[in-house]
Structure formats: structure tokens, C-alpha cells
Amino acid sequence: MSVAGINVLVEETRARTQAAKAPLLSVRGVSTYYGSIRALKGVDLDVSEGEIVALIGANGAGKSTLMMTIFGSPQARDGTITYAGRDITKLPTHEIARLNIAQSPEGRRIFPRMTVRENLQMGASVNGGRHFAEDLERVCTLFPRLKERIDQRGGTMSGGEQQMLAIARALMSRPRLLLLDEPSLGLAPLVVKQIFNAVKELNRTDGLTVFIVEQNAYHALKLAHRGYVMVTGTITMSGTGKALLDNPQVKAAYLEGGQH
Template structure:
């Protein structure tokens, strides 16, 4: 296991590379110089307590809020100053915290919104794929998003992101508030996307046990700073991580 800024962070071939990123809300600093890498084909997990800055980092990568200092590089391109809609066109998609589906739109219309990013290039094929992945959505294509259960809304948020065929998928708290059975289903889909489709995934997650079991590599964030990094297994077995994040987390 390596401290922040260790060997893993030093590699330069990352698909996503975050260097020295500082983000503010007004005069309050939320991210205090974050360094982090996600390499092609990896599942990388970021864990930490509520308010640690995990979701702020996820949103900063996508351009809102914007990093005040540091650089964010994706596929060799500096995206630090790009607006969110331009970042979305670069084969990166996000399933945000709180799902943020369009509640008045049907499931089908929500999925259309995801596909609009790439001009509906493979819409029918991708619709069939996400419906196979999430059979509940297939049954509810004409139902308004806001009438779905929490678990179904989370499935829809992930499916909507997948409709753009992303090279990198950002998942922010996909298990939050869900029943254990649905959590296992969501994590099974994440594993399948990575193993079968080769999709690169950056996962922010409070359920540290499931997230670390799934991850190739992982980072720990404490009050806007990366304090620890290593393989998922290394962090699972680390006594500090166990004491802080794994007690009672094995669902």
C-alpha cells in the first residue's frame, strides 16, 4: 500500500489523471490538492466519510464546480477548463449522487437523453442492452421516472449514463439508500461492465466493503485530501481502513 502520491499516482499513462486539484465553495476549500489516477480497464474506488469531498471531486472532474488550481487530464487532453457539456462528448459519462433522473419523463425518454450525447448512434442496440442488464426498466419503459422505486431510479441513472457508450463511467454513491439485495445487483452490473465490456469505472462509494472488494485500486479521502492508496485488497485488509470504514459495512 502506498501513501498519497505513491507509485500508482506517478504513472503517466492514466486514462484519467487528477493533479494538484483544489476546489472551493466560495472561500471554503473542499479539495486540497488531490492527486489521483484511473487507468484504462480499471475499477478505481474512492472511499471516505460523509463530507470528505468525494462527490465534489466527481463533480469537479465533470467541470462543475471548476477546479481553481491543478489539472485534470482525460485521454491525454487537458479538460480542466472545459464546460460540462463538452466533457460529456468525450466518451465520459456520470451517474451522479442522488440519481438526478428526469422525474416527469418516462424511463424511455430518460434513456433517450443519455443517448443524445452521441447522436443516438446505436440507440436500439443500446436500449436492448440496458434492458437486458436491468429487466425492471424494460417493464417500466413508459412509466414516469419519478414514480419508480429508489432502486429502479438508480438502475435508470446508470442505464442513462451507459446509453452514451462511455469509455469512462463515473458512478457516485450508486448504493446509497438501497436495500442489500438491490445493492448486490448494482455491484454485479458494475463488475460485468468492467469484466465483459472492458469499461473503465471510477466509483465513489460509502459502502466501503463492497467497493473495495470490487476495485482493482482504491483511494481514501479525508477532508478533501487523499490520505491512502493501494489495491482494493490492501485497503480491505488495512486495520485503519477497517476501523474507520468497514465496521458494520458487510451487507
Template sequence: MLEIRGLHSGYGKIEALHGIDLDVPEGEIVSLIGANGAGKTTLLMTICGRPAATRGSIRFNGRDITRLRTHEIAALGIAHAPEGRRIFPRMSVLENLQMGAILCDPSHFAEDLDDVLTLFPRLRERISQRGGTLSGGEQQMLAIARALMSRPRLLLLDEPSLGLAPLVTKQLFGNILRINRERKMTILLVEQNAFQALRLADHAHIIVNGRIEISGPGAALLNDPAVRAAYLEGIRPQAEVMP
């Protein structure tokens, strides 16, 4: 579904990605892990058109989207739940969800709204509440629900568990798994919780200083001694989300 070849990107004269090659097959969860500053967020943002790629190509369903603008990319079926949630804090939960559906046929709105509120029942309880008054976990649910309202074919999730309590994190990863399994949604997941990211992933990649260094099935990387030593030490088994 998504094919990235030789991708370079950055900010001004600072290059953050140095020739990324990455595939996201349809229907799979693909996880990207790495240290802070490795280029994970830059990769997701470059897929969405900001910053623009300086070299290389990004193809979505066979179409070259490398030079498209962000709203054009979104209209093709790519949705991004960004790092830090970035909901509209002064808008209600309902208004945030309406913003997510702005590019869609209005006739689908009621059905799609009920779907995301069924997936995240806490949001149904908070439907008239301002986004900025929600808890961190509720705001993350809202960020993902808003992305789903655009009816995407590819969902980009950037650090969804960042700053959340373990129980909330476990529930959130369960929802991500449901989105993939029940909706057949293709997901590219950037996540600092490497254990959960690898457990959920059909395939995974480790990015180091803007380059993909290790790739393979999620289960294989989860059991790789070098990967475990570098990224998984101190993870408690009870935090697992069982597929």
C-alpha cells in the same frame, strides 16, 4: 486514462479539495471512499467541470480537460451517474434513456437501448413508466443506464447504493462488476459502502478532508487493520459481491 494532479476546487471562498493526485487506469475500477463531507462528490463534479478547478490539472486520455465546459467533457466520453440519481421524474424510462443518448449518433440508439435493458431487465418492464414512480433501486438502475447510453469510456458513479435495501445493493454491485468486466468499462466509484467498494476495486483511495490520505490495491486496503477499524466495522459477510 484519467490523470489528476494538484487539484483544488470548491464553492465560492470555501475550498473542498486541497491538492488531489489521482490516477484511473484504463479498464479498471477505482474506488474512492471517505466520510461524509470529505470531498468525494466534489471531486466527481469537478472532473465534469462544475465546480471548476481553481488550481491543478485534469487530463483525460492525454488531453487537458481542466477548463472545458461540462457538455464538452461529456462529448469526450465521460459520463456521470450523480448522487441522488437525478433522473427526470416526469419523463418515462424511455425518455430518460433518450436524454442520455443525446450526444450520440442516432444510428446506435436501438442497439444501445437493447444493451442497457438487457443489463437492467426491470427497466424493460417499466419502459413506459414515469421515472418518478420507480422504486429507489429502479431509479438507480435508470441513472446508470442513462449514463451508459452516452457510450462513455469513463463512468463516474456517485454513491450508487445510497438508500437501497441490501438485496438491491448486492444486485447493483453485481451489475457494476459486469459493466466493467464485460464492457471493459473504466469506472471511478464513489461509495459509502466501503466494503463493497474495496472488494470491487482494482485500486482504491481514501479521502479525508479534501486530501488523499491512503492509496493502494483494493484488496490490500480491505485487509488493512486501520482501514477496517475506521470504515468496515459492522459489515456483514453475506452482503458481499463475489468478483
């Protein structure tokens, strides 16, 4: 091979290596408004393939707004959101859902009059339900309670069961990136532990990439490889989950009186 050919090969290899290191999800300078109110103020954030990344902050900090902005509703007024190298900033929600991104929104938002099975079918419909039986078995193994409730209407189940259903419904689309918004909200500690263990297992066995928004900083940072802290629509701190757990400012603001 000529020297020129070798140089081309080296450059191609370098480009592939850089592409492999590029974040799966990249948020750059994102600002989101509700009318004239600026809810997000130039947010920068990355989630790499195979990571669990947590966003913590007080109630009203803008965490859920960022999650919803990533999923297209509301859309960012400024900045860019890139997923797998594609600019998705202005895409509508239904198109984003087809890109192997799934969301389990705050407040669960299952279909209460539908059965567990029907809710899971709705999740599978994003990819045409091609692997429904296989994926149904998988999520019922992950959350055995759903198997027991398979023909029960979602709205008649407990809050913890509904949260399991919301996550399972998201998983039925076989996402590459799972967005979890406040999965522990209003749930008993035992149920919270079960849900977080399931997320950890999915990341470990399937390599599922997870971006989790949580008010429960202790659980979120224990779970996450990396984390970000948001205060009034601005990212104020970032680091590994352990580093943030050990950070005196994070401890004082979010962990005092919490679990240790």
C-alpha cells in the same frame, strides 16, 4: 535499415508504450473551492484504462466534490485534470460529456416526469442516438426491471429502479469512462448487490473503465481493482481494493460494524 533508423524506431516504440501506460484519467494537485472554503486540497489520483477505481471516505470528505470537479462543475481552481491525454480542467460540463465520459450523479437525478424510454433517449442524445435500439436492448438486458417499466414515468419508480435508470442513462452514451457517485445510497442490500454486479460485468465484458465514489467502503473495495481514501479533501491512502480492505486503519474507520 540504418542504425539511426533503428534508433528512431526504438524511440517511437518506447513512446507508444509509455502512452499506452498513461492513465486514462489523471488528477494532479487539484484544489476546489466553494467560496472561500477549500473543499479539495491538492488531490492526486489516477484511473487507468479498463480499471475499476474506488474513492471511499466519510460523509462530507469531499468525494462527490471531486467527482463533480472532474465533470466540470465546479471547476478546479488549482491543479490539472487530464483525460485521454487532454487537459479538461477548464472545459464546461457539456463539452466533457462529449468526450466519452458519462456520469451517474449522487441522488440519481433522473427526469421524473419522463418515461424510462425518454430518460434513456436523453442519455443517447450525447452521441446523436445512432445506436439507440441496440443500446436500449443492452441496458434492458443488464437491468431487466427497466424493460418492465419502459413506459412508466421515472419519478413513480422505486429508489433502486431509479438508480438502475440513472446508470443505464449514462451507459446509453457508450462511455469510455463511467463516473458513479454513491450508487448504493439509500438502497436495499439486494438492489445494491445487483447494481454492483452489473458494474463488474460491464468492466469484465466490455472493458469499461469505472471511477466510483462510495460511502459503502466494503462494497466499493470488493468491486475495485484499486482504491483511494479521502479525509477532509485530501487523499490519505491508496492501494489495491484487497489491500485496503485488509488495512487495519481502513477497517477501524470504515468497516467496523459493516459487512464481512
